[in-house]
Amino acid sequence: MSENERIKSTERAKILKALAHPSRIFIIERLNEKPYCVNELTDMIGDDTSTVSKHLSVLKNAGFIESRKEGKTVYYSVRCCCVSGFLDCVESVIKSNSEKKICCISTAE
Amino acid sequence: MSENERIKSTERAKILKALAHPSRIFIIERLNEKPYCVNELTDMIGDDTSTVSKHLSVLKNAGFIESRKEGKTVYYSVRCCCVSGFLDCVESVIKSNSEKKICCISTAE
DNA sequence: CTTTCATTTGGCATTTTCGCCAAATATTAC
DNA sequence: GTAATATTTGGCGAAAATGCCAAATGAAAG
Numbered sequence: 397m398s399e400n401e402r403i404k405s406t407e408r409a410k411i412l413k414a415l416a417h418p419s420r421i422f423i424i425e426r427l428n429e430k431p432y433c434v435n436e437l438t439d440m441i442g443d444d445t446s447t448v449s450k451h452l453s454v455l456k457n458a459g460f461i462e463s464r465k466e467g468k469t470v471y472y473s474v475r476c477c478c479v480s481g482f483l484d485c486v487e488s489v490i491k492s493n494s495e496k497k498i499c500c501i502s503t504a505e
Numbered sequence: 506m507s508e509n510e511r512i513k514s515t516e517r518a519k520i521l522k523a524l525a526h527p528s529r530i531f532i533i534e535r536l537n538e539k540p541y542c543v544n545e546l547t548d549m550i551g552d553d554t555s556t557v558s559k560h561l562s563v564l565k566n567a568g569f570i571e572s573r574k575e576g577k578t579v580y581y582s583v584r585c586c587c588v589s590g591f592l593d594c595v596e597s598v599i600k601s602n603s604e605k606k607i608c609c610i611s612t613a614e
Numbered sequence: 615c616t617t618t619c620a621t622t623t624g625g626c627a628t629t630t631t632c633g634c635c636a637a638a639t640a641t642t643a644c
Numbered sequence: 645g646t647a648a649t650a651t652t653t654g655g656c657g658a659a660a661a662t663g664c665c666a667a668a669t670g671a672a673a674g
Contacts, residue, residue: 405527416521418514459602493568
């Protein structure tokens with residue numbers, strides 16, 4: 397692996413890692429519907445506020461979401477529309493695993 | 506987050522985690538071209554054989570790749586054709602990050 | 615200015631992941 | 645059979661991720 401290849405793979409891994417957590421996937425799915433503030437997401441998830449805030453920070457740093465401040469409240473929203481395609485693909489892998497078939501997102505129904 | 510939602514998010518996170526490592530992304534990219542054996546991938550990556558073997562095991566358990574034994578050699582190949590779409594999406598996020606624009610895979614060039 | 619509410623940051627213990635080595639397994643050659 | 649080659653597995657220390665608490669910051673209200 398050349399230096400350049402290693403840098404590129406590491407960069408990509410960072411993005412994927414940012415999404416690779418149950419709460420963060422849940423957050424992305426909720427934000428895919430509409431913007432939510434930290435408090436609302438915290439209530440939904442049930443973890444500590446600081447934990448949720450850190451998850452949001454991870455997603456933001458990766459470029460998946462963005463934030464907008466409104467008074468005391470910070471609203472987060474999805475910045476990258478391809479995330480849903482991401483999750484569709486994940487779903488497709490899961491489906492193919494359970495069916496023990498080769499997966500393909502276009503044939504998955 | 507309901508029990509069911511938590512299970513679903515955890516399941517999805519597992520799949521994403523399996524891909525969220527520089528070497529594993531590199532492996533998927535190589536296998537996307539054609540099947541390779543452990544030795545060949547080890548040479549390309551430069552890590553210990555056991556390390557690469559474990560990465561392959563992670564990818565296989567997640568359902569991304571499959572293996573076929575030929576004599577002493579084990580060849581791995583991509584089982585899920587949507588993986589390239591995955592990586593395209595990751596690329597699109599990276600690109601939008603550097604350009605500080607909203608990303609969308611369809612407009613990314 | 616003080617209080618209150620929403621969020622972020624620092625710190626720390628726990629858990630998970632990583633990567634090497636050594637040993638085990640499997641297959642072919644001698 | 646033994647030796648050589650390819651891969652996997654077990655184990656262990658090092659590094660990274662996780663999640664809570666407490667403290668800090670920021671903004672509006674009294």
